[in-house]
Amino acid sequence: MTQIPVFDGHNDALLRLWKGGIDAAIETFQSANAGHIDLKKARAGGFVGGFFATFPPPGGTFVMPKFEPPYDEPLPPMLPQREALAMVVEQAAVLVRLEAADLVRICKSARDIAPAMLEGRIAALLHMEGAEAIDPDLQALDVLYAAGLRSLGIVWSRPTIFGHGVPFRYPSDADIGPGLTPDGKRLVARCKELGVMVDTSHLNMKGFWDVADAGLPLVATHSNAHAISPGARNLTDAQLKAVGETHGMVGLNFGTVFLREDGRAAPYGAIDAAMRHLDHMIKHAGEDHVGLGSDFDGAPMPEGLEDCGKLDTLRDAMRRHDFGDPLIAKICNENWLSFLDRTLT
Ligand SMILES: [Zn+2]
Structure with a gap:
């Protein structure tokens, strides 16, 4: 049976490689290692590309919650812009070096994606998770755009000068705090202009x-259905419907804490839960607006889907769930690729 390629909405491989030291990044990516994404695993699992995030991690005393519901962890404080920018540049440099070593191709337009896949290089879109690195005058945005940035998350949960995120809270919806700040609205308008x-x-x-x-x-690269797993990071039915109506995208997050109905991190049963999320997301957003957003290297993974080398577990689960190959292909890559065709000039 042919392996349907996966083009994925979100991973944190750059963060992991950056933590290991930029000089070691190429070798680490080429060798089998403990991470969720490397070259061998990508080839084995048919992982052909996706959004690669930069993410300045919280420092100081912040620790990730233990995900034992109910939980409600306070968010780390705002990060100074220059501190964030330095980390974003270093992590983007990891991707630039991977490209220089012919391992990935940084795709700045939708037209770059198919040739990269044909060459056997991973098609990477540069994403920034949280806009901490951007100044109120948006100069850093213009420079990062010129360097290849094509996707931006306004917040990674902790507040920025542009907007407010959701805490690690379960159960909870996302109706917490005010909307975008005036700077946030300017940021969104500039993103729209730039593409x-x-x-x-x-x-x-x-x-x-x-x-x-x-x-x-409306795009949520790595979020699931709140009706199935009622944590603050997952989308309500009204939000999913708006994703479909605006011809946007929602990417299934493989993180167990976002999949499991009970909000726990335990790996068992998470693949079955993933099928229930997909059913629900398709029902409300429509089958042309649902893709994958693995959160590889950023979240605890389900049993059997421990890394991108094991994506067949997901394909097999979808087949057992009576998704035909045309629908599986839409979810695995076609929906993201046609969305990018429509929106990324
Ligand atoms: Zn995230």
Whole structure:
């Protein structure tokens, strides 16, 4: 049986490689290692490309929650812009070096994606998770765009000068706090002008509707269905419906804490839950607006889908779930690729 390629909405491989030291990044990526994404695993699993995120991690005393519901972890404080920018540049440099080593191709337009895949290079879109690195005058945005940035999450949960995110809270919806700030609305407008995709994963409810008001397609690269797993990071039915109506995209997050009905991190049963999320997301957003947003290298993974070398587990689960190959192909790559064709000039 042919392996349907996966083009994925979100991963944190750059963060992991950056933590290991930029000089080691190429070798680490080429050798089998403990991460969720490397060259061998990508080839084995048919992982052909996707959004590669830069993410300045919280420092100081912040620790990720243990995900034992109910939980409600306070968010780390805002990050100074220059501190964030330095980390974003270093992580983007990892991707630039991977490209220089002919391992990935940084795709600045939708037209770059198919040739990269034909060459056997991973087609990478540069994404920034959280806009901390951008100044109020948006100069850094213009420079990062010139360097290849094509997708931007306004927040990674912690607040920025542009907007407010959702905390790690379960159970909870995302209707927490105010919408985008005036600077945030200018940021979204500038992204629209440039052709930078705006990602609403991690954003709170009011911010989500502010992005809709800006006339952009609603995209949540790595979020699931709140009706199945009622954590703050997952989308309500109304939000999923708006994703479909605006011809946007929602990417299935493989993170167990976002899949499991009970909000726990345990790996068992998470693939079955993933099928229930897909059913629900397709029902409300439509089958042309649902893709994958693995969160590889950024979240605890399900049993059997421990890394991108094991994507067949997901394909097999979809087949057992009576998804035919045409629908599986839409979810695995076609929906993201046609969305990018429509929106990324
Ligand atoms: Zn995330």
